[in-house]
Amino acid sequence: MSKAVKCPVCGQTELVDDGDVCDVCKWFHDRYQEEFPDEEDCENRMSLNQARAAWAAGKQVE
Numbered sequence: 375m376s377k378a379v380k381c382p383v384c385g386q387t388e389l390v391d392d393g394d395v396c397d398v399c400k401w402f403h404d405r406y407q408e409e410f411p412d413e414e415d416c417e418n419r420m421s422l423n424q425a426r427a428a429w430a431a432g433k434q435v436e
Contacts, residue, residue: 382408383425383435393417399435401425 378388384399394403404417411422418425419436428435 382422383429399425399429401435 376390378390381387381389381396381399381401381403383401384396386398387396389396389403392403392405395401396403402417407413407416407418407422414421414424420428425435
């Protein structure tokens with residue numbers, strides 16, 4: 375069983391498995407993007423770092 379982690383973008387939802395989607399910011403949980411936070415066009419269009427910046431600025435995460 376996988377260990378639950380807080381959403382790496384908003385920190386508000388617990389995500390367990392790859393493919394889980396955060397109910398708050400809509401980030402698609404992708405461990406590859408956590409390991410390589412500047413990678414774009416994976417399961418999420420934005421990189422993890424871009425998504426964090428967008429969330430902090432009140433913009434939509436893609």
